[in-house]
């Protein structure tokens with residue numbers, strides 16, 4: 330967080346002592362307490378970084394606590410409207426968190442076959458979006474590929490595919506299905522492979538601690554005419570979907586360092602020497618996301634700058650918080666039948682066998 334950060338909490342729900350915004354199991358509570366301890370006692374070294382849009386402008390502290398109740402500040406860049414957790418644990422802290430706490434704290438299901446099927450579903454959407462832009466036979470790479478369900482769809486469509494992830498278990502699962510997946514960091518992995526015509530990230534880029542450096546490196550690793558496709562949650566439409574039904578607190582959690590605004594993403598891509606070929610707002614799992622296709626920027630191209638992006642985002646989030654309080658967001662209306670079904674099934678004691686009505690997150 331920069332020295333110029335100003336406090337502008339959206340409501341008392343966003344204050345440090347507010348606690349978790351979701352119901353936690355005993356195991357989740359214990360893990361959260363351990364991570365909170367590491368954030369508080371200096372075991373995780375915290376590093377402040379400016380907004381990756383590169384524009385000058387004050388940071389506004391909107392929130393002092395994450396979804397799980399962790400003591401983390403979320404700031405809004407008053408220039409571009411991107412939200413980021415700042416300060417944030419350094420690389421060693423992030424690695425410790427992902428290795429030891431992330432999966433269990435986020436209540437991830439261990440059903441790999443179901444996970445693979447879910448990945449195939451977004452693979453179909455990716456195939457649909459790229460098949461006219463990336464010729465069959467070219468090399469396509471997924472950063473954070475998990476078990477490789479999406480890559481399998483692309484492989485069957487005639488692409489040569491590769492992917493990397495930090496979960497050894499998931500990588501093994503995908504390799505057993507005949508996919509060429511590697512464990513390890515993306516840049517090093519990509520350097521040992523042919524130049525990719527498409528590099529994509531599905532609900533991964535918002536986790537990256539230093540997105541500018543990553544894009545700069547990816548740009549150098551693309552094949553001529555190659556593209557980078559990035560799919561991230563879209564905080565600018567949280568009021569419109571059953572998840573998070575206007576509740577910003579559900580969108581703010583330790584693993585997501587960023588909630589990019591469209592403007593912030595455009596500026597970041599331009600700084601990395603990438604042109605945004607298309608930027609589409611879409612939905613998945615009843616939740617908002619945006620899809621950005623980028624390619625190498627020609628030297629003279631300059632993005633148009635929206636001078637009001639920061640103010641617009643702030644006004645939207647304040648308005649949404651007021652409407653959510655009175656249960657007036659569109660997302661709350663749409664999600665109502667599922668919430669009622671969930672409550673009824675809990676009342677009838679079937680909660681253990683019923684799936685949750687709303688997917689809390691895809692990443």
Ligand SMILES: [Zn+2]
Nearest residue numbers: 380382406409
């Ligand atoms: Zn910014």
